[in-house]
């Protein structure tokens with residue numbers, strides 16, 4: 001199986017599972033991921049996702065052995081599989097945590113950056129490997145990088161294709177946090193469990209608002225916040241949050257969508 005899906009209380013762990021190829025992506029894997037995202041989105045009891053890689057790497061990007069023999073003009077069509085996957089990942093109505101357990105290269109790096117909160121082990125690194133093989137960063141790389149680290153660093157990261165150590169990625173704001181390798185999965189599970197116990201509807205709407213902020217001006221963003229706040233305010237978790245505050249107790253959120 002190219003991916004493994006494990007159900008935990010209120011969240012799912014998805015593990016990229018081709019360790020012998022450093023979890024390099026194939027069309028089959030993209031289809032499996034797409035189905036796993038659909039299943040998570042359709043299940044109200046699934047309130048967060050955690051994504052990681054099996055073995056020593058997170059993901060080495062496109063499986064280069066799989067493109068041998070494909071006509072060059074057809075290679076771009078691989079993105080017909082990957083682009084919908086990135087869109088689906090961004091639109092998931094729940095927080096997505098990525099635990100980068102080793103090298104994340106090419107599309108693998110940008111798949112990680114598409115997640116909501118990225119944790120990485122100390123030994124992990126991010127490589128925009130595309131320039132090394134005469135390609136451009138895809139799977140959203142040219143969109144994510146300048147927004148996360150600014151244009152100056154984005155240009156160097158994309159054009160030099162050098163491995164960026166996890167600690168530098170965290171220092172530059174490309175990812176949330178770097179942790180000791182042997183603590184990575186414990187910390188990632190704790191984070192996923194914490195998010196899965198949150199006000200899921202509000203977190204999903206927060207994701208949408210932050211994504212829209214990339215293109216909206218302030219006026220439009222204020223309008224959007226009003227609309228999304230209306231949606232959040234009718235959620236059972238909002239009522240519970242206020243009740244819990246007034247009763248001076250921790251809120252118990254259910255994540256129910258209505």
Ligand code: T3D
Pocket residue numbers: 020021022024060061062063064065075076077078079103105106107108127129130132133135138
């Ligand atoms: O064109 C399109 O539109 C398609 C979309 C493309 C999107 C992309 O992602 S393009 C970028 C593709 N990825 C790469 O170019 C990265 C290639 N891999 C590497 O540069 C290095 O493997 C790493 C920096 C990731 C890790 O290096 P290292 O030294 O830790 O490991 P290694 O020895 O190179 O790799 C271990 C094995 O995994 C090795 O196999 P072997 O010799 O033990 O049988 C290696 O060939 C294999 N492997 C690593 N990356 C890939 C791969 N096999 C297939 N595809 C890979 N991407």
